[in-house]
Amino acid sequence: MKHLLPELPYAPDALAPGMSRETIEFHYGKHLQTYIDNLNRLIEGTPFADCSLDEIVRRADGAVFNNAAQTWNHTFFFLTLTPHQAPMPEKLAARLSEAFGSVENFLSEFTKAATGLFGSGWAWLTEDMDGRLSIVQTQNAGNPMTSGLTPLMTVDVWEHAYYIDYRNRRADYVAACLRLIDWEKVSGRLK
Ligand SMILES: [Fe+2]
Known part of the structure; x- marks a missing residue:
């Protein structure tokens, strides 16, 4: 089958200024x-x-x-991005609190994983077969499905993702991404 560019559910300028x-x-x-x-x-x-x-x-x-x-x-x-971020659904907030202590702690741990990843790669929130949530880093094109994990959300931390808008300020880009995540979609992926 021929693979096609996915259609975005928002206009190309809708994520600005977080993503231009x-x-x-x-x-x-x-x-x-x-x-x-x-x-x-x-x-x-x-x-x-x-x-x-x-x-x-x-x-x-x-x-x-x-x-x-x-x-x-x-x-x-x-x-997984949206120009209209709604409050996190209770189901997701409860699961994140259970796994990471609080939603704030999850956001801080995820930010650490995304900003701290050396070189090019991806930061992920994943769920395993038993419903355990984890924050995972993958290098380059790595994808958690190859380790049997279900991806719930990701942030691209290749330089090409942020260099136009943020130059070398990866942390500012990660913070902007977290304001663009569609938490309802993330929550809908939970088992
Ligand atoms: Fe990318």
Whole structure:
């Protein structure tokens, strides 16, 4: 199957000033599009051509994995953002408090993981088979599904995600992302 650029549920300038139209144009419009184009080119004529994106991420390695996982991770990231952040649903707040002591503590631990990740990668909130929530860092294109974890939310901390708007200030970018997360979507992914 041919993989396509996902449609954003908001206008390209809707996330500003936290995430500018220019960042969306480059990060979503160019970086993500390139991963998708590479993936389509790499899987053509291989058994992966008939696989879902999830299957490719779970089974591939090398360049196919890198481009499939970057497609998956970016799609998940962009579709979890909203220009109209609503208060966190009680269900999610209760689960985060249970796992991390409080919602504030979760936000602080997540921020630490996202800002502290060395080099390029992703910070995630995940749920395991037993419903345990964790904060996970993955390097480069890494995706927690390959460790049997279910992703609930992620923040991209590759430099290309924040250099246009924040230059080297990754912490300011992470704080802005946390104001753009759609907590209702995150909550809806809980088992
Ligand atoms: Fe990215």
